[in-house]
Amino acid sequence: MKRSAKFYTPMFSADAPPAPLLAAAAAFLTLCLMLCSLFVGAVRIPPAEVLAWATGGALPARSRLLLSVLRWPRTLACALCGASLAVSGVLLQNALGNPLAGPSTIGVNAGAGLWFVIGALLFPHVPAVRGAAVLPGAMGNACLVMLISRRAGASRLTIVLAGVALSAFSSAVIDAIVTWRPDILVDRAAFSIGGFAGVAAMDSVFFALPCLCAGFAGAILLAGRLDILRLGDDVASSLGLPARAVRLSAVLCGAALAAGAVSICGMIGFVGLIVPHIARRALRGGDAAGKTLPLIAVAAFAGASLVLLCDLLARTLFAPYEAPVGIPLSFLGAPFFLYLLMTGKRGRVLS
Amino acid sequence: MNGRAAMRIFGLEAGYGGDLVLRGVDFSPAPGALTVLVGANGSGKSTLLRVMAGLLLPRAGEVRFGEQSLYALHRKARARLVGYFPQTRPIPDMTARTLIAHGRYPQLRFAGALSARDVAHVARAAALTRTEELLDKNVNELSGGQRQRVYLAMLLTQDTEILLLDEPTAFLDIRAQMDVLEIVAKLRREGRTVVAALHDLQQAFSFADRVALLEEGRIAFEGPPDRPAAAAGVRRALGVSVRLGDPGALFRYTLARDGGAVDAGNGAPENEPLAAPQAEY
Numbered sequence: 001m002k003r004s005a006k007f008y009t010p011m012f013s014a015d016a017p018p019a020p021l022l023a024a025a026a027a028f029l030t031l032c033l034m035l036c037s038l039f040v041g042a043v044r045i046p047p048a049e050v051l052a053w054a055t056g057g058a059l060p061a062r063s064r065l066l067l068s069v070l071r072w073p074r075t076l077a078c079a080l081c082g083a084s085l086a087v088s089g090v091l092l093q094n095a096l097g098n099p100l101a102g103p104s105t106i107g108v109n110a111g112a113g114l115w116f117v118i119g120a121l122l123f124p125h126v127p128a129v130r131g132a133a134v135l136p137g138a139m140g141n142a143c144l145v146m147l148i149s150r151r152a153g154a155s156r157l158t159i160v161l162a163g164v165a166l167s168a169f170s171s172a173v174i175d176a177i178v179t180w181r182p183d184i185l186v187d188r189a190a191f192s193i194g195g196f197a198g199v200a201a202m203d204s205v206f207f208a209l210p211c212l213c214a215g216f217a218g219a220i221l222l223a224g225r226l227d228i229l230r231l232g233d234d235v236a237s238s239l240g241l242p243a244r245a246v247r248l249s250a251v252l253c254g255a256a257l258a259a260g261a262v263s264i265c266g267m268i269g270f271v272g273l274i275v276p277h278i279a280r281r282a283l284r285g286g287d288a289a290g291k292t293l294p295l296i297a298v299a300a301f302a303g304a305s306l307v308l309l310c311d312l313l314a315r316t317l318f319a320p321y322e323a324p325v326g327i328p329l330s331f332l333g334a335p336f337f338l339y340l341l342m343t344g345k346r347g348r349v350l351s
Numbered sequence: 352m353n354g355r356a357a358m359r360i361f362g363l364e365a366g367y368g369g370d371l372v373l374r375g376v377d378f379s380p381a382p383g384a385l386t387v388l389v390g391a392n393g394s395g396k397s398t399l400l401r402v403m404a405g406l407l408l409p410r411a412g413e414v415r416f417g418e419q420s421l422y423a424l425h426r427k428a429r430a431r432l433v434g435y436f437p438q439t440r441p442i443p444d445m446t447a448r449t450l451i452a453h454g455r456y457p458q459l460r461f462a463g464a465l466s467a468r469d470v471a472h473v474a475r476a477a478a479l480t481r482t483e484e485l486l487d488k489n490v491n492e493l494s495g496g497q498r499q500r501v502y503l504a505m506l507l508t509q510d511t512e513i514l515l516l517d518e519p520t521a522f523l524d525i526r527a528q529m530d531v532l533e534i535v536a537k538l539r540r541e542g543r544t545v546v547a548a549l550h551d552l553q554q555a556f557s558f559a560d561r562v563a564l565l566e567e568g569r570i571a572f573e574g575p576p577d578r579p580a581a582a583a584g585v586r587r588a589l590g591v592s593v594r595l596g597d598p599g600a601l602f603r604y605t606l607a608r609d610g611g612a613v614d615a616g617n618g619a620p621e622n623e624p625l626a627a628p629q630a631e632y
Binding site: 097227228230231234235237238239240242243270291 | 404452454
């Protein structure tokens with residue numbers, strides 16, 4: 001051998017220097033933002049009281065209530081939703097080989113939202129039903145999109161177009177139901193663009209946890225196989241990879257992650273589409289950016305940080321009033337995404 | 352390599368949707384030889400290769416590897432026996448090294464870590480295909496010929512006894528075609544069984560140990576290219592006549608360019624560039 005070659009393994013890329021470092025940095029950022037999210041809000045809680053709450057010390061009853069019923073569940077919900085939507089985006093983009101794929105673009109979010117509303121309509125007093133109904137909704141729409149695009153010749157554009165159509169249809173049904181029975185949603189605007197105002201106590205987080213855990217576990221297990229899948233179906237199959245099964249599993253895992261997020265915070269749109277691209281860019285389009293596992297790690301923490309930051313802004317900018325998190329998310333996300341598009345090397349961001 | 356179990360195909364029928372492309376193919380690629388598949392467009396060359404690679408299930412018939420049916424094997428076991436090089440491949444955003452290492456996927460265990468042996472295979476494949484210089488470059492920055500060599504290196508790291516190549520020289524300039532054919536010649540010399548579909552009849556007839564002519568979904572001729580029946584079959588199936596020239600000319604050209612370091616088999620390496628085409632179309 002000519003050089004002291006570093007051989008990257010297909011599944012783990014511990015050798016790729018920037019990836020673990022970047023993931024650690026993103027994790028640190030997430031942690032900082034989570035702490036901020038506990039201190040900051042319409043009511044400022046001094047750090048000493050947060051510390052006392054965390055260690056079981058004495059603190060005013062009002063602060064204790066705020067922290068355990070509002071701030072902590074909400075912080076956790078933000079981090080979980082951001083991470084799961086971002087990982088969902090990575091799975092969908094890598095499995096479908098489509099940079100435009102994301103839980104919102106292929107109709108997964110809307111499917112989950114539709115079934116959430118149906119669950120709320122039929123069983124208004126059983127929140128667990130809403131938590132469970134999102135899963136078939138998201139997976140159903142994901143399967144439908146894949147089926148339609150296979151029928152119509154699975155081009156990248158067809159999948160997105162089919163997703164847009166399905167999204168529109170699902171949203172129309174949601175609107176119809178909510179117009180007829182406005183009482184089933186606490187905050188309609190927050191549901192349709194995403195918001196955490198409804199997160200009180202840990203209920204919704206607990207109900208989403210099975211979905212999210214299954215999705216994250218699947219993402220980690222599938223990461224190496226998705227790398228092989230990027231060689232194309234023919235090459236992947238000739239290497240002994242069940243290409244179709246891997247693609248379907250990845251899409252279903254992505255759907256499960258998005259479903260869990262939707263059941264907590266409504267149909268946040270942008271995170272799943274842009275965070276994978278941000279993560280790829282942060283990895284500088286290097287070898288690690290082409291691998292799914294480092295990308296998942298970086299995207300998860302980046303997504304969590306982005307949602308935490310936007311929720312902080314949503315809570316504090318107009319305090320004591322709150323904007324749905326979707327608003328600052330789009331305000332920050334859209335220009336940043338456009339910046340990525342315009343400065344990206346040709347074929348890097350949207351290849 | 353382990354053993355020399357030959358691949359045998361009986362009564363193979365296969366197709367897409369309602370169309371039957373292969374209508375009863377009986378074919379056994381000669382072990383350790385380079386068999387070139389020739390035939391008109393749509394005669395079923397690619398389909399046959401896809402079935403042999405296990406990517407397309409036949410409607411009838413059987414592909415056997417020794418005593419075992421190819422389709423009874425586990426996916427990864429099949430991928431350790433048969434390597435396949437499709438005509439078109441995506442251009443993934445990854446380094447050549449990663450791409451070549453993916454060829455070891457059928458040998459990897461669940462955790463997927465590369466062993467020293469896997470790494471040695473990658474290095475060997477890179478040396479054989481002269482892609483060492485390209486290892487740290489991104490595949491999407493390579494030229495068409497370089498990319499073809501990198502993909503061939505991936506196929507080599509798969510370390511299979513049987514290699515199926517679907518138009519490995521398509522869309523390449525003449526120099527890159529020579530590079531690819533040179534690699535194919537090296538594989539044959541290692542004793543691997545190579546079946547390649549080639550669209551260039553002169554290349555096919557100059558390089559092949561054996562020629563298999565596909566006509567209307569059946570093998571119309573299978574044997575050495577210098578048999579009169581081979582030329583007659585091509586004339587019938589493709590409507591062109593082939594006159595066989597010096598079968599070694601093209602091969603020696605490739606070797607001569609590298610300073611004749613490799614044993615050319617028959618005759619000394621010539622410094623003369625590619626011999627004038629001897630096949631008439």
